[in-house]
Amino acid sequence: MIKSLEGKVALVTGATRGVGKGTAIGLGEAGATVYVTGRTLASSDGVSGSLQETQTAVEAAGGICVPVQVDHGDDEQVRSLFERIAAEQNGQLDLLVNNAYTGVQALTNAAGKPFWKAAPEFWDACNNVGLRSHYVASVYAARLMSQRRQGLICTISSWGSLAYIFGVPYGVGKAACDRLAADMSVELKPYNVASVSVWPGIVGTEAFKQLAAELQQSEDTTASTSFWQGYNWETPLLTGRAIAALASDPAVLHRTGRVQIVAELAERYRLADQDGNRPVSLRSMRFFLPMALPRLQRFPWLTPNLKAPWWMIRLWGLSSPKI
Numbered sequence: 567m568i569k570s571l572e573g574k575v576a577l578v579t580g581a582t583r584g585v586g587k588g589t590a591i592g593l594g595e596a597g598a599t600v601y602v603t604g605r606t607l608a609s610s611d612g613v614s615g616s617l618q619e620t621q622t623a624v625e626a627a628g629g630i631c632v633p634v635q636v637d638h639g640d641d642e643q644v645r646s647l648f649e650r651i652a653a654e655q656n657g658q659l660d661l662l663v664n665n666a667y668t669g670v671q672a673l674t675n676a677a678g679k680p681f682w683k684a685a686p687e688f689w690d691a692c693n694n695v696g697l698r699s700h701y702v703a704s705v706y707a708a709r710l711m712s713q714r715r716q717g718l719i720c721t722i723s724s725w726g727s728l729a730y731i732f733g734v735p736y737g738v739g740k741a742a743c744d745r746l747a748a749d750m751s752v753e754l755k756p757y758n759v760a761s762v763s764v765w766p767g768i769v770g771t772e773a774f775k776q777l778a779a780e781l782q783q784s785e786d787t788t789a790s791t792s793f794w795q796g797y798n799w800e801t802p803l804l805t806g807r808a809i810a811a812l813a814s815d816p817a818v819l820h821r822t823g824r825v826q827i828v829a830e831l832a833e834r835y836r837l838a839d840q841d842g843n844r845p846v847s848l849r850s851m852r853f854f855l856p857m858a859l860p861r862l863q864r865f866p867w868l869t870p871n872l873k874a875p876w877w878m879i880r881l882w883g884l885s886s887p888k889i
Contacts, residue, residue: 592806
C-alpha cells in the first residue's frame with residue numbers, strides 16, 4: 567500500500583470492532599497515526615473486540631495507533647480526548663471519522679416491533695452515541711482543523727437514511743447524520759476543511775450478521791431475504807481504504823457536503839476489498855438486477871455497471887417504505 571497518509575493524524579471513534587476497526591486499519595495501511603476510541607481497552611472474552619486488538623491490527627498494517635478509552639456519551643471524556651490529541655500532536659488533526667454507535671443491541675431487541683411498543687429511550691440508544699456524539703466530536707475537531715486551515719471530517723451514515731430499515735430512530739438518525747455533514751460543510755469550507763457523509767454498502771460485521779439473523783426470524787419483518795445472503799457484501803476494511811484515498815485526494819474539497827458511497831470511491835480510486843474483489847454500489851444495476859434475478863449473481867459481467875441517478879434513488883426512498 568502507498569503511504570499516502572504518512573505524517574497525518576487521524577481519529578476514528580468507536581473502533582474496537584466493525585467499521586471503526588476496519589477504518590482504522592485502512593488508515594494505518596496508508597501510514598497515518600491513528601487515535602482510536604472505544605469503551606473496552608482489553609477484551610476479557612476474546613469476542614467483543616477491544617482497543618488493544620485494534621491497535622495490534624493497525625500496527626501490523628503499518629500504521630501508528632494510539633488507543634484511548636472513551637465513552638462518547640460523556641462530553642467531558644470527549645473534550646479530554648481532543649485536548650490530549652492537541653497536546654501530543656502540536657494541534658494537528660487531519661481527519662476525524664465519526665463512527666461510534668451504541669444502538670445495535672437496542673435495534674436487535676426491538677426487531678419486528680413498531681416504535682410505539684418500544685420504550686422512548688429506544689431513540690436515545692440509537693442517536694445519543696451515533697448522532698449527538700458525532701456533533702460533539704466534530705465541534706472539537708473543527709476547532710483544531712480550522713486553525714490549521716485543513717482537514718476532513720467523515721461521518722459514517724448509511725442507506726437507511728433513504729428508506730425504512732431497522733426502525734424509526736435508526737432511519738431518522740442516519741438522515742440527520744447526512745444533514746449534519748452537509749451543513750457543517752457550509753461553515754467549514756471557508757477554512758479549507760471538508761465534511762462528507764460516508765455510506766458503506768452491506769458490511770458483513772459480526773454485529774450485522776447477528777442483527778440480520780434476528781430480522782430474518784422476525785415474523786413482522788418484510789425485509790427481502792436476498793438482502794441478507796452475503797451477495798456483494800463488503801468488509802470493514804474497504805471503508806478504511808476508501809476514506810484513506812479520500813483524505814489523501816488534494817481535490818477533496820470539491821466533494822464536501824455530499825454523500826460518498828464507499829463502493830463508488832473504491833471504483834474511482836481503483837481500490838480492492840480485503841479479498842481482492844471490488845463490490846459494486848447499491849445503486850448500480852449490477853447490484854439490484856441480480857437481487858431481483860438471483861441467477862445473475864453468478865455472472866455479474868452480464869449486467870452493466872450503470873448507476874441510478876440520485877433523483878431516482880431519492881424517489882425510490884420516498885415510495886418504498888421498507889427494504
